[in-house]
Amino acid sequence: xxxxxxxxxxxxxxxxxxxxxxxxxxxxxxxxxxxxxxxxxxxxxxxxxxxxxxxxxxxxxxxxxxxxxxxxxxxxxxxxxxxxxxxxxxxxxxxxxxxxxxxxxxxxxxxxxxxxxxxxxxxxxxxxxxxxxxxxxxxxxxxxxxxxxxxxxxxxxxxxxxxxxxxxxxxxxxxxxxxxxxxxxxxxxxxxxxxxxxxxxxxxxxxxxxxxxxxxxxxxxxxxxxxxxxxxxxxxxxxxxxxxxxxxxxxxxxxxxxxxxxxxxxxxxxxxxxxxxxxxxxxxxxxxxxxxxxxxxxxxxxxxxxxxxxxxxxxxxxxxxxxxxxxxxxxxxxxxxxxxxxxxxxxxxxxxxxxxxxxxxxxxxxxxxxxxxxxxxxxxxxxxxxxxxxxxxxxxxxxx
Ligand code: HEM
Numbered sequence: 508x509x510x511x512x513x514x515x516x517x518x519x520x521x522x523x524x525x526x527x528x529x530x531x532x533x534x535x536x537x538x539x540x541x542x543x544x545x546x547x548x549x550x551x552x553x554x555x556x557x558x559x560x561x562x563x564x565x566x567x568x569x570x571x572x573x574x575x576x577x578x579x580x581x582x583x584x585x586x587x588x589x590x591x592x593x594x595x596x597x598x599x600x601x602x603x604x605x606x607x608x609x610x611x612x613x614x615x616x617x618x619x620x621x622x623x624x625x626x627x628x629x630x631x632x633x634x635x636x637x638x639x640x641x642x643x644x645x646x647x648x649x650x651x652x653x654x655x656x657x658x659x660x661x662x663x664x665x666x667x668x669x670x671x672x673x674x675x676x677x678x679x680x681x682x683x684x685x686x687x688x689x690x691x692x693x694x695x696x697x698x699x700x701x702x703x704x705x706x707x708x709x710x711x712x713x714x715x716x717x718x719x720x721x722x723x724x725x726x727x728x729x730x731x732x733x734x735x736x737x738x739x740x741x742x743x744x745x746x747x748x749x750x751x752x753x754x755x756x757x758x759x760x761x762x763x764x765x766x767x768x769x770x771x772x773x774x775x776x777x778x779x780x781x782x783x784x785x786x787x788x789x790x791x792x793x794x795x796x797x798x799x800x801x802x803x804x805x806x807x808x809x810x811x812x813x814x815x816x817x818x819x820x821x822x823x824x825x826x827x828x829x830x831x832x833x834x835x836x837x838x839x840x841x842x843x844x845x846x847x848x849x850x851x852x853x854x855x856x857x858x859x860x861x862x863x864x865x866x867x868x869x870x871x872x873x874x875x876x877x878x879x880x881x882x883x884x885x886x887x888x889x890x891x892x893x894x895x896x897x898x899x900x901x902x903x904x905x906x907x
């Protein structure tokens with residue numbers, strides 16, 4: 508009998524000298540065994556999918572569940588995860604579809620276009636306040652984290668006088684050092700505050716998401732609690748992701764200063780540049796997690812019902828079979844938008860038009876306002892968040 512090779516561990520740690528690329532061992536797997544078993548933890552060895560084509564096939568297939576409590580789900584922690592219906596990324600249809608439908612209109616092109624002036628104003632306010640500070644300043648604390656949270660306040664219709672409270676409440680939700688219990692508690696606190704706000708919107712309606720969710724409560728589509736949980740979920744889904752994209756894009760652009768002009772060249776160029784940054788960085792590096800609900804064959808491998816799958820979208824977005832010279836950053840790359848950084852299929856990121864708009868406004872403005880922007884410490888001193896769902900840095904001291 509041929510010797511059986513040990514199942515490789517699912518690792519996230521990246522080498523110090525290449526912190527922006529996926530772990531190099533995955534590139535090897537993508538070439539030699541693109542769908543293979545990996546060890547996630549004791550007794551749990553889900554499949555790992557690393558090719559662009561296979562990743563799309565799994566994410567687009569109805570044969571997989573997104574429920575983290577499904578038996579066999581590739582969960583890092585044992586035990587049940589708490590997922591209210593409003594946290595619909597963790598639900599399958601029909602709950603998923605019902606909850607997602609309550610928000611789809613909010614992310615249509617016209618609505619997002621209407622939010623752009625507010626994003627530009629908030630960007631301007633934060634950059635003005637930051638540029639008045641002297642000495643190295645943490646870009647994460649002063650710019651990258653507050654911006655998406657203020658945008659979500661605007662989107663939801665959080666009254667201005669509650670902004671500080673709302674941001675304070677949401678901190679543990681995006682604090683990567685928080686335990687699962689602390690994160691859950693933060694979600695519950697925020698949801699409690701939002702529940703009150705949904706009720707207030709009935710007497711003082713606004714042109715905002717919570718008012719429109721309150722209307723859907725009155726129409727019997729969802730409950731008050733769903734509306735509050737949906738609001739908290741939007742904050743959770745759109746805060747840390749956008750923040751980390753801002754910080755990691757800044758580092759990447761400072762490492763490729765010759766490409767910064769593409770970002771400043773106009774709306775069409777900035778759109779391509781942002782999609783290339785999304786592909787290159789693919790910050791959701793934990794992999795998207797699914798469980799087969801029936802036997803299904805993907806890329807010639809049969810995955811049985813009840814078996815877990817991790818779809819490594821960051822490795823798939825560097826697949827040389829699909830992207831030319833994928834390890835190079837090319838802010839003019841044709842087809843950059845074909846990346847899987849927002850997922851694919853029914854769970855594809857609902858907030859992607861907003862995320863794109865934020866990045867398209869924020870990144871050029873940052874480099875226009877601070878042309879001498881630079882990192883204030885040697886790269887080796889920057890702490891990357893290696894084992895969290897979304898890749899990023901803890902802080903980024905900058906100067907200009
Ligand atoms: C650059 C920033 C962002 C990235 C990279 C990102 C990435 C993703 C990915 C990969 C998924 C798919 C999860 C899966 O298939 O299991 C997702 C789902 C989702 N995202 Fe985003 N996201 C970003 C920003 C946002 C923003 C700004 C919002 C809203 C304010 C948002 C709201 C959502 C929602 C609601 C879902 C769940 C969709 C569903 O299950 O149907 N995201 N995101």
